[in-house]
Amino acid sequence: MSADFMRQAIALSIENVRSGRGGPFAALVVKDGAVIASGANQVTSLNDPTAHAEIVAIRQACRALGHFQLTGCDLYTTCEPCPMCLGAIYWARPDRVFYGNTKADAAAIGFDDSFIYDQLPLSQDRRKIPLVPLLREEALEAFREWERKEDKIRY
Amino acid sequence: MSADFMRQAIALSIENVRSGRGGPFAALVVKDGAVIASGANQVTSLNDPTAHAEIVAIRQACRALGHFQLTGCDLYTTCEPCPMCLGAIYWARPDRVFYGNTKADAAAIGFDDSFIYDQLPLSQDRRKIPLVPLLREEALEAFREWERKEDKIRY
Numbered sequence: 540m541s542a543d544f545m546r547q548a549i550a551l552s553i554e555n556v557r558s559g560r561g562g563p564f565a566a567l568v569v570k571d572g573a574v575i576a577s578g579a580n581q582v583t584s585l586n587d588p589t590a591h592a593e594i595v596a597i598r599q600a601c602r603a604l605g606h607f608q609l610t611g612c613d614l615y616t617t618c619e620p621c622p623m624c625l626g627a628i629y630w631a632r633p634d635r636v637f638y639g640n641t642k643a644d645a646a647a648i649g650f651d652d653s654f655i656y657d658q659l660p661l662s663q664d665r666r667k668i669p670l671v672p673l674l675r676e677e678a679l680e681a682f683r684e685w686e687r688k689e690d691k692i693r694y
Numbered sequence: 695m696s697a698d699f700m701r702q703a704i705a706l707s708i709e710n711v712r713s714g715r716g717g718p719f720a721a722l723v724v725k726d727g728a729v730i731a732s733g734a735n736q737v738t739s740l741n742d743p744t745a746h747a748e749i750v751a752i753r754q755a756c757r758a759l760g761h762f763q764l765t766g767c768d769l770y771t772t773c774e775p776c777p778m779c780l781g782a783i784y785w786a787r788p789d790r791v792f793y794g795n796t797k798a799d800a801a802a803i804g805f806d807d808s809f810i811y812d813q814l815p816l817s818q819d820r821r822k823i824p825l826v827p828l829l830r831e832e833a834l835e836a837f838r839e840w841e842r843k844e845d846k847i848r849y
Contacts, residue, residue, distance in 0.1 A: 543830045545778050556843055563836040564701055574755025583847040587753050588762045588785040589744065598742050600759045607743045616790040619825070624704045628823060629810045630743040630778060637826045639833025649848055655784045668783060670774070671792045674700045675845040678794025681707040682803050688711055692738040 544569050544615045545637060548577070552592070552617040555579035562650060564594040566616040568600035568609060568633065575612070576600035592616060593624035597631045608693055609633040618645050621652040631693070696792060699724050699770045703732070704794060706749070706773040710734035714769040717805060717828035721747040721771040723755035723764060723788065730767070733754035734740070747771060752786045762849055773800050779809040 544567055551565035561580035570574040578595025582588055593616050600681055611631040618640040620628060628636060642652060654667075663670035685691065699722055706720035723731040733750025737743055748771050750759035756762055763849065767788040773795040775783060783791060797807060809822075818825035 542829060546832065549836055550828070552833070553839050556836060556839045559845070562849075580784075582762050582849050585747040586756045586762045588756060588849070589749050589753055594744050598744055601741045601743060603714070603740055603815075604745055607737050608743045608815045615828075617836055621781060623778055623785060625814075626776060626778025626781055626807075626810055627744050630737075630776075633823065635824050635826060636827040639729050639827075639829050640837060641830065642787065643748050644830070644834060644837060648841055648845075652781075655781055658784065658833060659780075667846070671790060672794075672796070673770075673792040674794050675761050675796065676703070677701065678704050679791065679799060680708075681704060681711060681720075681772060682795060682799060684708050685718040685803055690714070691750075691804075692742070694717075694737050 541613075541615070541637060544574065544613075545617075547640060548617050549639060551577060552580055560584045561590070563648075564616070564618050565635045566591040566614060568596050568612050568614055570600075570604075570609075570612045575603050589623065591624050592626050593620055597627055597633075598680065599668065601656075603632065607631075616617040618642075618650075622655045626671065696768075696770070699729065700766075700772075700792060700794060702729065703770045703772050706732060706734055715739045717766075718803075719747040719771070719773050721751040723751050723767050723769055725755075725759075725764075725767045730758050744778065746776065746779050747773075748775055749782050752782055756786065762786075769773070773797075773805075777810045781837060786841065 564580040578597035581590040609631045614633045614636045619638045619642045721737040731754035736745040764786045769788045769791045774793045
């Protein structure tokens, strides 16, 4: 039952704040009616800027399933995913994502991801973190190596 | 010297293909003229859809520095970052990002991230992976708990 899974995630997010492990965010991955992975934000306790709840839960779920995709799974997250987590969700491919708090709610308590979306329309050299092209011709050699490989696993 | 660092990353990406660990992508984090972390794509060998080269290198660099931000660091990646990695870069906050291959080059060998960007303008219920709001009022309790906390670490 989807409301029950979200309540479990919310309880985990509150516990995460109380324990001091990180921000007020948690996530669960559910498959065939059972929780197969859970995660909470651990950015500050692990010194890992990628340890958002969704990423932690997705990684754990994939380990549990022995696959790099989450076909047939639902993700429950206590907050609307940030761009990084949304990207991870698209690579992991769960069937659906349920979320509790909105991006606006998160921004109101100091977790504002709109600065990332605001950067995307800017040219790469004008962004706060500039993206600078370098040695494309040499880098293409790795792509040619990939194309020559016979046992490619695509994802 | 920035070209040398990119060449190191390119060599690592070629080795990653030859060893069968994952796709043709690698990344380095450089601080004060020294490589402090490196990573290569390990999505298929680790069953981890978040194990893109940039994420692996960012996590390792943050562990090495004992901090969740990469101020004063440059990231060298052999390919223009996907939306997930771009989000991770904005959370990690290195000073600059140098990249070799372009998104178009990656798409040409079967690693196309444009399907993610294409989803963003769509309403959440019309996306390939729908985002469904659920129990916002209950989820807000975790945010209130965070606001009550006195030793908040922001990131």
